[in-house]
Amino acid sequence: MMNQVAALIFDVDGTLAETEEAHRYAFNRAFSEAGLNWTWNQETYRKLLKVSGGKERILAFAPDASPELVAGLHNRKNQIYTKMVDSGQVSFRPGVESLISSARAQGLKLAVATTATRANVETLLGARKAFFHTIACAEDVRRKKPDPEVYALVLKRLDLPADKCLVLEDSVNGVTAATTIGLKVVVTPSLYTKGQDFSAAAAVLKDLSGITLAKLIELKG
Ligand SMILES: [Mg+2]
Structure with a gap:
């Protein structure tokens, strides 16, 4: 009723x-732009998705990363993601x-x-x-x-x-x-x-x- x-x-x-494939792509772009050789494939990302929140996900993957690095990567990742959404890719x-x-x-x-x-x-x-x-x-x-x-x-x-x-x-x-x-x-x-x-x-x-x-x-x- x-x-x-x-x-x-x-x-x-x-x-x-x-949205998750777009997020994954954006994370990987942010990592490579920062000169990190981190790549999240679908299998890795599937595991990381058990952790809620982008910054938390980066930390789960790289527990020794500084808060500044994590914040910077997350920020850049969001910029990349936003551009993808704005251009109709999601x-x-x-x-x-x-x-x-x-x-x-x-x-x-x-x-x-x-x-x-x-x-x-x-x-x-x-x-x-x-x-x-x-x-x-x-x-x-x-x-x-x-x-x-x-x-x-x-x-x-x-x-x-x-x-x-x-x-x-x-x-x-x-x-x-x-x-x-x-x-x-x-x-x-x-x-x-x-x-x-x-x-x-x-x-x-x-x-x-x-x-x-x-x-x-x-x-x-
Ligand atoms: Mg959901």
């Missing part, structure tokens, strides 16, 4: 768009745009709950930013997913209880963060999260293509 859901809350990386996943349109048409609130930086999220959303009631990012919380802090913050800003919202996620970290505070989650696994344990999710879909808003809400159960 439509009135059971008043808001959709979206994760960003891997959920709105397959598009939304199938069905996402259509779901956002339907949700707006039906008067649902839209929100973002992510561990990405505000700059990265706003670049990816572009003009669509105006559609979102609230955007909670890395800067807004102390603890990243799988901690539920970012989802708790979104609920507070939406002024809605967990059972009036539906979350879209692509990773087990995200599912854990949301379900810990009673949110229902529909998962669309992405390139790097396929095969993770989504048993806590309400449903797992290949992507959102052909899924109506009514069907999605039905999956919430």
Whole structure:
């Protein structure tokens, strides 16, 4: 029933768009520009994605790196990534745009709950930013997913209880963060999260293509 859901809350990386390959490319470019012979292939990046946050990921790979080096690399990586998004090299996943349109048409609130930086999220959303009631990012919380802090913050800003919202996620970290505070989650696994344990999710879909808003809400159960 439509009135059971008043808001959709979206994760960003891997959920709105397959951003991780662009992030990986940007990390590698930043490393090579800094004269480092570090290269993250897909296998390495898959392991590093278990760590939330770009700076944290660099440190997981190079624990002896100075805070200045890590900050510099992360900064440059974000510049490269932003340029890629701005030039249209990262598009939304199938069905996402259509779901956002339907949700707006039906008067649902839209929100973002992510561990990405505000700059990265706003670049990816572009003009669509105006559609979102609230955007909670890395800067807004102390603890990243799988901690539920970012989802708790979104609920507070939406002024809605967990059972009036539906979350879209692509990773087990995200599912854990949301379900810990009673949110229902529909998962669309992405390139790097396929095969993770989504048993806590309400449903797992290949992507959102052909899924109506009514069907999605039905999956919430
Ligand atoms: Mg994600």
